[in-house]
Amino acid sequence: MMVLNIKKIGKTITYLFVSILLISCSTDISTYKNKAPVFDIKQYFNGEMIAWGMIQDYSSKVTRRFCVELSAxxxxxxxxxxxxxxxxDGEISYRTWNLIKQGAGKYSGTAEDVVGVASGQQSGFAFQWQYTLSVPIDDTVYQFEMDDWMYQIDQYRVFNRTSMSKLGIKVAEITLFFDKGQQQKQCQTPTS
Structure with a gap:
């Protein structure tokens, strides 16, 4: 009986150690320093545009899809x-970012559902944006760490992958596709 408990404890410690190692092994934004096109956040996120996205849970199952209208x-x-x-599912939500360019590709920002100040760094065609997001679920508001990575493909298109974590454990991933060249600038309301 005692041996079984020690094995369980050993497996748990190993799992936690591997999880911490994987979480700490993130890409350094400077990896993209000399990669074109140079992602100018002020230029790209200016005017009206539309994006499409999905949310996947920890098992990679798509749990929600959405369209977002942006005006900057x-x-x-x-x-x-x-x-x-x-x-x-019919929910409509809003967020307004107040952004500040701080020079050398660095940005900060605040929004109504963001705790504290978000920080971002651009390098080459990539932009990393990190912040804590308050999310209401049922009658409780939870805080999640968000790690956004945006990659500019060309003058019109940007891909965005976001890791959503709680206590250092990834609980969801969000994927967005921005298309500034799209003629349609408003989301179409789902018909059923």
Missing amino acids: NWQQEQGTLAETFYFD
């Missing part, structure tokens, strides 16, 4: 990015 403008080094999310 900049006054020198300060920008506003208003987002309207239309989820496939």
Whole structure:
């Protein structure tokens, strides 16, 4: 009986150690330093555009899909990015980012559902954006660590992958596709 408990404890410690190792092995933004095109956040996120996305849980199962309308403008080094999310289950939610360019590809930002200040860094065609997001689930508000990675493909298209974690454990992944060249600038309301 005692041997069985020691084996369980050993497996648990091994699992935690491997999880911590995997979490600590993230890509360094400078890896993309000399990769074109140079992702100019102020230029790309300016004006009206649309994006599509999905949320996958820890097992990679798609749990929600959505469309988002974005409207952005900049006054020198300060920008506003208003987002309207239309989820496939009928929910509509809003977020307005107040962004500040701090020089050398560095940005900070605040939003109504973000705890504290978000920070971001651009390098080459990539942009990493990190923040803590408050998410209401039933009658409780939970805080999740968000690690956004955006990659500019060309002048019109950007892919975004976001890891959503709680206590260092990834609980979901969000994928978005932005298309600034798309003629359609509004999400179509689902018909059923």
